[in-house]
Amino acid sequence: MKNRCEWCQSSELYIDYHDKEWGVPEYDDQTLFEMLNLEGAQAGLSWITVLNKREHYRKVFDQFNPEKIARYTDKKREKLLSDPGIIRNKLKVNAFIVNAQLYLEITKRQSFSEYIWQFVDGEPIINKYKTLKDVPANTPISDKMSKQLKKDGFKFVGSTIVYAFMQACGMVNDHVTSCFRYKELT
Numbered sequence: 001m002k003n004r005c006e007w008c009q010s011s012e013l014y015i016d017y018h019d020k021e022w023g024v025p026e027y028d029d030q031t032l033f034e035m036l037n038l039e040g041a042q043a044g045l046s047w048i049t050v051l052n053k054r055e056h057y058r059k060v061f062d063q064f065n066p067e068k069i070a071r072y073t074d075k076k077r078e079k080l081l082s083d084p085g086i087i088r089n090k091l092k093v094n095a096f097i098v099n100a101q102l103y104l105e106i107t108k109r110q111s112f113s114e115y116i117w118q119f120v121d122g123e124p125i126i127n128k129y130k131t132l133k134d135v136p137a138n139t140p141i142s143d144k145m146s147k148q149l150k151k152d153g154f155k156f157v158g159s160t161i162v163y164a165f166m167q168a169c170g171m172v173n174d175h176v177t178s179c180f181r182y183k184e185l186t
Contacts, residue, residue, distance in 0.1 A: 041089075045087065056086060092156060095154075120172070125141075173185050
């Protein structure tokens with residue numbers, strides 16, 4: 001049996017996400033955009049709630065195509081808010097649209113990946129946490145990224161959300177050192 005981070009043990013979906021995605025450095029612009037929004041959707045909830053709805057999110061949010069999301073009409077917004085397959089929070093749905101518009105502005109100047117990865121100088125930070133309780137909820141780097149995202153107008157990008165995004169997208173390796181993925185990702 002493989003040693004894993006204890007947070008992922010509650011379901012096969014969680015284990016699969018942990019084993020294949022979480023903590024793997026991600027540089028694709030659109031995937032980073034998707035993950036930033038999904039982490040924002042998770043605010044106040046558990047990640048497994050969003051993970052269970054992720055495929056439906058992809059379907060109703062046009063595979064997280066920022067060009068399409070940025071042009072959503074009020075009619076589309078109302079349709080989303082009545083969809084039980086997503087988290088029907090008006091502020092969160094609106095954030096996806098605003099964030100898409102801002103993403104398009106940023107990508108006129110640079111890739112979204114460059115914009116996001118600049119906070120860690122383009123390289124993952126390898127931490128050496130022994131237990132889950134050692135892993136912080138936020139760091140000075142997530143504080144800095146959050147502050148910049150907010151300054152640029154992004155929504156649902158508090159430091160704790162941003163740190164979860166950094167973990168998910170491999171900007172930091174926060175697998176505990178006893179986890180089999182820790183060694184694979186260092």
